[in-house]
Amino acid sequence: MRHLLVIAAAIFTVSAHAETPRDFLTRFEKEAGAAASAERGARFFTTKQGGEWSCASCHTDKPTQAGRHAKTDKAITPLAPAANAERFTDAAKVDKWFRRNCNDTLNRVCSAQEKADVMAWLLALR
Template sequence: MTAKKIGVAILFIVGAGVAYAETPSSLITGYTAEAARATPGFAPSAERGQSLFMRKWGVSKTMPSCATCHSDQPTAEGKHVVTSKRIAPLSPAVNPKRFTNLAKVEKWFGRNCKEVVGRECSAAEKADFIQFVSKGSQI
């Protein structure tokens, strides 16, 4: 785990009780705090999150954007273009299990950002992305 990920994990764990569970809001808060260290005054933006989600990054021909597999609506079910595996909706509004476990969130951001974006996503991008999908549909 990188120092950056450890820092994010600590933000979520400090002061938390044993039964603490993450929420989309708490994840946004943690990523926002991390992003604000690099960019004072940073505030998450659903518009930037939508742009990240829809953008064709040019890294992968089979998976040029997040929407390629996740559908262009965060409330809809997606399908992996290579494996044809069904993907549950990203929106916590219709899939309450989404964005409730930091380890899973980091795992999937790590895997998907590297494959689609071509690099690890920043804390600001993660905050924006969760802000967007939490809205439930395109803005």
């Protein structure tokens, strides 16, 4: 019985662990099989990607500041972790928003390299 409690406590501790933005950068670099580039991330974020929107269309070209959704005008809190400590701390949310926003902006899923590059740039912002 005591062993079961120890195992249950260990599982709870692991599942309760909030991830950090750097954890996501590491994950995306590993998935991409290459190092991230903050320069590429900035270019990707601010360039219109085959349509009428870029990431900056909603998040602004200064993601340390609040943005507004280009279509709904809904307020968006700052994306850069330096300005918003809640960003990039929950894997389910990170995966959901990358999937949704990449589909809206690119009409496809972002590659692991694109995600890594954007994360590297966002982490470099102060």
